[in-house]
Every structure is written in C-alpha cells, then in structure tokens.
Amino acid sequence: MAGAEAVAGAEAVAGTRAVAGPEAVAEAKAGAEAKAGAARDAVPQMDTQAALPVRIIPCLDVRDGRVVKGVKFRGLTDQGDPAALAHAYEEQGADEVVVLDVTATTEARGTRLDTVRAVRARLSVPLTVGGGIGGVEDASALLEAGADKVAVNTAALKRPGLLAELAARFGSQCVVVSIDALASPPGAYEVVVRSGTERLAVDAVGWARRAVELGAGEILLTSIDRDGTRSGYELPLLRAVRSAVRVPIVASGGADSPEHMADAVGAGADAVLAASIFHQRNWTVERVKQALARLGVRVRPAYEGGTDAHPAIASPGVGAYPGAEPREPVR
Amino acid sequence: MSPVPVVTVVRTSTANLASVLAGFEGLGCRVRTTASPEGVAKAERLVLPGVGAFAAARRAIASHGLADGLRDRIEAGRPTLGICLGMQLMAQGSEEAPGEPGLGVIDGIVEGYDSGDGWRVPQMGWNRVFPADGCAIVPSGYAYFANSYRLTEAPAGWQPVWCEYAGRFLAAVERGVVVGCQFHPELSGAYGRALLTRWLEA
Numbered sequence: 001m002a003g004a005e006a007v008a009g010a011e012a013v014a015g016t017r018a019v020a021g022p023e024a025v026a027e028a029k030a031g032a033e034a035k036a037g038a039a040r041d042a043v044p045q046m047d048t049q050a051a052l053p054v055r056i057i058p059c060l061d062v063r064d065g066r067v068v069k070g071v072k073f074r075g076l077t078d079q080g081d082p083a084a085l086a087h088a089y090e091e092q093g094a095d096e097v098v099v100l101d102v103t104a105t106t107e108a109r110g111t112r113l114d115t116v117r118a119v120r121a122r123l124s125v126p127l128t129v130g131g132g133i134g135g136v137e138d139a140s141a142l143l144e145a146g147a148d149k150v151a152v153n154t155a156a157l158k159r160p161g162l163l164a165e166l167a168a169r170f171g172s173q174c175v176v177v178s179i180d181a182l183a184s185p186p187g188a189y190e191v192v193v194r195s196g197t198e199r200l201a202v203d204a205v206g207w208a209r210r211a212v213e214l215g216a217g218e219i220l221l222t223s224i225d226r227d228g229t230r231s232g233y234e235l236p237l238l239r240a241v242r243s244a245v246r247v248p249i250v251a252s253g254g255a256d257s258p259e260h261m262a263d264a265v266g267a268g269a270d271a272v273l274a275a276s277i278f279h280q281r282n283w284t285v286e287r288v289k290q291a292l293a294r295l296g297v298r299v300r301p302a303y304e305g306g307t308d309a310h311p312a313i314a315s316p317g318v319g320a321y322p323g324a325e326p327r328e329p330v331r
Numbered sequence: 332m333s334p335v336p337v338v339t340v341v342r343t344s345t346a347n348l349a350s351v352l353a354g355f356e357g358l359g360c361r362v363r364t365t366a367s368p369e370g371v372a373k374a375e376r377l378v379l380p381g382v383g384a385f386a387a388a389r390r391a392i393a394s395h396g397l398a399d400g401l402r403d404r405i406e407a408g409r410p411t412l413g414i415c416l417g418m419q420l421m422a423q424g425s426e427e428a429p430g431e432p433g434l435g436v437i438d439g440i441v442e443g444y445d446s447g448d449g450w451r452v453p454q455m456g457w458n459r460v461f462p463a464d465g466c467a468i469v470p471s472g473y474a475y476f477a478n479s480y481r482l483t484e485a486p487a488g489w490q491p492v493w494c495e496y497a498g499r500f501l502a503a504v505e506r507g508v509v510v511g512c513q514f515h516p517e518l519s520g521a522y523g524r525a526l527l528t529r530w531l532e533a
Contacts, residue, residue: 052456
C-alpha cells in the first residue's frame with residue numbers, strides 16, 4: 001500500500017537491501033541521557049542504540065464498542081470502528097495496538113469482549129487491552145478473546161497480589177501494569193486512579209518497582225499532568241521509573257509530535273503510546289516513523305506491499321549472522 | 332497445498348490461543364484445536380503454541396499424554412510448528428524449571444537473559460532475525476518477540492535462525508517442515524504471514 005511504500009522510501013531503504021532497517025544512530029542526546037542514568041541509578045541502563053526498535057503504539061479509547069474521542073482518519077468510511085482503525089494502523093506500520101475500554105462497567109464487559117474479538121480478527125500485531133480488569137477471570141476472558149497482553153490498573157493497586165496471580169497463570173509477558181501518575185512536588189509522583197480524580201498517596205516509582213517484583217512484564221506509564229495537553233511526555237517521570245525497573249516502559253500522555261516521542265525515548269521509554277496525534281492530527285504511523293528516523297530514533301522499517309511479503313524477506317538465506325548485511329549508513 | 336489447509340493447534344491449558352487461531356484463519360486455513368494424543372498423531376499440520384511457564388506447560392503436555400506423539404511426529408519430520416514456549420519445550424530443558432525435562436528433540440537447555448547488564452527483560456518488541464543459508468521457511472526480517480528465556484547454541488541437525496539481544500540467541504530453528512520460533516509469527520504482521528504461508532506451502 002502507498003503508505004508502507006512511503007515509509008520504506010523515507011527510511012532510505014535501498015532497493016537491494018530493503019530489509020535493512022534504520023540501524024542507524026540513536027540520538028546523541030538519548031545515548032547521553034541513558035549513560036547519565038546508568039551512572040546515577042541502581043538499575044544499569046543500556047545504550048539506547050543497542051535496544052530494539054522503538055515501538056509506536058496507537059491507542060484506541062473505546063466505549064460501548066466504538067472508538068471515542070474525535071477521529072479524523074482519511075480513507076475510512078467508518079471512523080469509529082475499532083477493528084477497522086486497528087487494521088489501518090497495522091497497515092501504516094504500528095508495532096502494537098492498545099485498546100483501552102473507557103467504560104468497562106460490569107454491563108459493558110460482553111461488548112468489550114466482542115470488540116476484542118473483532119479487533120483480533122483484523123490485527124496481526126500485538127494487542128494490549130486495558131480498562132476495568134478486576135481479576136484473573138476478566139483477564140482470562142480478554143486473552144481468550146484475542147488480547148495478547150492485559151493492562152491492569154486500579155485492581156492491582158487494591159490488591160497487588162493480582163499481578164502475581166496473572167504472571168503465574170499467563171506469564172509476565174502478558175501482564176502490563178498501567179500506572180497513572182500525577183506530579184506531587186517536590187520532584188515526586190503520586191499514583192492516581194479514576195482519571196486522576198482520586199489520589200492514593202502512593203509513590204509512583206515505588207509502585208512501579210513493586211509491580212515488577214510481583215510479576216508485571218511491562219509498564220504503561222501515563223502522566224495525568226500531560227494527558228491531553230499536547231505538551232510532550234513527562235520526561236522526569238520516565239527517567240525516574242526507568243531508573244527503578246528493568247522491564248519495558250511505554251510512555252503515555254502528552255504526545256503531539258515525533259519530537260516528543262524522541263524525547264521520551266531519550267528519557268528511557270521503550271515504546272511510545274499516542275492517541276490524538278494519530279486520530280486528530282493527520283499524522284500517520286508511517287509519517288511519524290519517518291520523522292523519528294530523521295531524528296535518529298531507530299524504528300522498525302515497513303515493507304512494501306502491505307500484506308504481501310517483500311521480495312527481500314521472501315527469499316531466505318539473505319546471509320548468515322552476524323553482520324552479513326551492512327548496516328544502514330548514518331544519514 | 333490443498334485448497335484449504337487444515338491446521339491443528341495444541342490446546343492443553345487456558346493459554347491464549349486466539350492470536351494463533353486468528354493468524355491461520357486470516358490465511359484461509361481451517362483451524363482446529365486438540366488436546367488428545369490421537370489429535371496430535373493425525374494432524375496434517377500441527378502447531379504447538381505456548382505462553383506462560385515452562386514447567387506448567389510441560390506438565391500439561393504430559394498430563395494429556397502428548398509428549399510421545401509430539402516427539403514422534405517431529406522425529407518423523409511431519410509438519411510441526413512450535414511457537415515461543417512451544418519452541419522451548421522442544422529443547423532438553425530450561426533454566427526456568429530445573430529438573431523438568433523438555434521433549435528433547437532439540438539439543439540444548441533454554442537459558443534466561445542475564446539480568447546484570449541493563450537489557451530490558453522480557454525482550455518485548457521487534458527484532459531482526461538472520462536465517463542461516465540453509466533455511467527454507469523462516470525469512471529474514473523483523474519479528475515480534477516477548478520472551479525472558481531463549482536458546483543460545485545451534486543444535487545439531489537443525490538450521491539456525493540467529494538474532495541478537497544481550498548476545499546472540501536462536502530466533503528459530505528449522506529441520507525440513509519442523510520449525511521452532513522463539514518469536515511470534517502470528518503477531519509479526521506481514522513478516523509473520525510470509526513465514527506461515529511458507530510453512531503451509533512447504
């Protein structure tokens with residue numbers, strides 16, 4: 001599809017080396033910040049350049065089976081259908097998709113499962129589902145319906161043992177702890193629930209550390225201060241949690257540009273979640289990836305041809321590891 | 332390939348299978364699940380998926396009496412695809428569960444990532460895989476991983492697919508139409524569809 005081709009082109013993926021990714025440079029700033037963190041903190045931090053490509057994760061806020069928040073998305077006749085949107089994002093190069101059910105009342109659970117089934121049928125990248133997961137059975141139902149990971153928030157705060165139960169049953173790689181944090185001066189962050197209306201007097205960094213000890217395999221870290229402000233991610237929060245845990249961190253809240261995303265990566269995020277930048281701002285995932293690549297952030301390249309295998313990946317034996325193919329030149 | 336390939340997926344626990352089933356359905360396959368030795372023996376194409384813990388999954392296989400059937404069909408070279416923990420179960424054992432034997436069709440012990448050097452664990456995301464020249468099914472490209480354990484040495488008799496995360500590790504192995512993938516082809520978008528299509532057509 002046209003979008004995927006645009007990404008491939010923009011990443012200067014030369015035709016004969018079309019599978020070579022932008023194995024290029026991590027932003028100098030990012031590396032410097034990571035190293036500064038390693039020197040300062042108890043948890044050793046690796047150079048960003050050596051990590052995996054940064055994951056770009058569109059977030060769908062769903063209520064009663066429909067995507068809420070305004071969606072301006074060209075080429076879709078039904079802009080509020082979660083499955084259609086998720087599929088379109090995958091085609092654009094999304095590395096994962098998150099569905100957050102913003103109603104998630106008891107009555108809505110059947111609808112939520114239908115939504116997950118519908119999204120799964122059209123999505124072949126990982127799907128994380130969050131919102132109103134009260135216990136193991138809720139999580140199990142979502143995983144059975146097609147989620148690959150579940151994001152738990154309030155229920156884990158009420159009963160942290162839930163994280164251990166989920167990890168024991170499904171594995172840590174299925175368990176995302178979703179943490180909503182509010183700046184609580186001086187220089188600290190407090191966990192909040194119910195969209196920030198209820199403060200818990202729990203230190204966000206300490207909760208992140210404990211959640212990981214209990215079995216969470218990833219942290220979805222949302223700054224309530226930044227959410228909806230389009231002023232960028234809360235970088236000190238990311239740095240603080242990054243220094244406390246070894247699991248991947250998904251930055252959330254405040255993104256309005258690829259520059260914001262690059263800043264989050266520099267602060268220690270392994271993935272960036274965004275909603276309005278994709279729904280409302282005419283940014284496609286591929287254009288965001290192009291911009292990130294120009295900023296020196298390593299992203300997963302898209303292949304031409306949408307669902308068809310690119311010729312270069314359709315032929316095996318491109319070369320034996322290691323280093324049979326040259327890395328992309330620095331641009 | 333028959334007009335409508337039939338794929339049988341081993342279902343031994345509450346582990347999430349929906350993505351695997353959806354992945355094959357999206358390729359036009361008829362998909363079944365089985366937890367019986369007969370189902371494993373008769374399946375034209377068998378998928379051994381897996382999430383969660385090594386010991387629990389291994390015991391589930393044993394309690395359903397599937398271990399011999401899995402070994403037999405792999406040794407006979409019949410189409411079999413192990414995914415993530417499903418690949419690890421094909422090894423001799425895992426650091427995750429000392430003393431719990433794997434199926435033993437792949438030489439090697441599954442090891443955890445070293446926790447001391449700052450790499451994120453689990454490995455969660457897309458990583459580039461490098462098939463050896465003898466590979467016929469696993470393509471080169473970016474595949475989606477979600478794992479804390481992996482094999483690191485090329486086992487005798489298998490074609491290795493290499494990857495790098497806190498050092499070199501095995502992203503996949505193939506021997507004819509028997510394939511073990513540490514990554515998730517069903518979650519690897521167009522790359523994964525290419526791989527699964529080749530396995531179905533092999």
